[in-house]
Amino acid sequence: MDFDMAHYLLTEGRRKEKENSSMHSPSKEAYRKCLAETLLNNQTRILAFKSKPSASIQGMIFNEVCSSHLPKSSAKPCRYIPQDAERTLDLPGLIDDYYLNLLDWGSDNVLSIALGNTVYLWDALDGSTSELLSVNEEAGPVTSVRWAPDGRHIAVGLNNSEVQLWDSAAMRLLRTLHSRHRSRVGALAWNNHILTTGGMDGLIVNNDVRVRSSVVETFMVYHVLHILKLYSVLDMVLIKICRAQMAVRWRRRQGTRR
Structure with missing residues (x-):
């Protein structure tokens, strides 16, 4: 009206x-x-x-x-971040050394742990623990571990500059790589069949694990004390070194530093 x-x-x-x-x-x-x-x-x-x-x-x-x-307005749920640890593992004998890589989580949800001269595997699905390997005093202690992308094979770096390749399913040693490092191998990185190793001598070695003479390329990062971490993606290697927390990117097969 x-x-x-x-x-x-x-x-x-x-x-x-x-x-x-x-x-x-x-x-x-x-x-x-x-x-x-x-x-x-x-x-x-x-x-x-x-x-x-x-x-x-x-x-x-x-x-x-x-x-x-018109765009449909849908509020995204907030991500829940737990305040407490889901599981706490007791690791007696873990070497307190910033320059070593003693833990690595595989794609099959299995955690590899290096304790002194021994490497253990902890399955996060059922909570079981098994011993993979144990080296003698001359070769040890274990200084680095790194799972291959398949979640079955694992590389183990030793204090005597050797690198061992193990089959975690069969629990057996596949081969030992006698690299050109002059000191312990503290960093490892996989890129398909290429295993990149780094030591405290500043030497980076690319190994083709399929062939008998595994070393396919080496290059030196000068004026460094330790190689902290290695990341290998496509044809690039990212190297994290200890001095001033620097990171160096290196193109494989060409040896160009960036």
């Missing part, structure tokens, strides 16, 4: 009586009628009972098209 229109129609009769008392010219009366027809559309009913007009088809189509292009 239009209250403004109802008020106008109710008071229009009194206004006409007052206007009739004072004579108006025919031009003014014609102007008043024309203005009423234009603005009021000859509406005379005070109460209008009728249903709400339905939306036009064009408006409905427009609304559907617009709503289909």
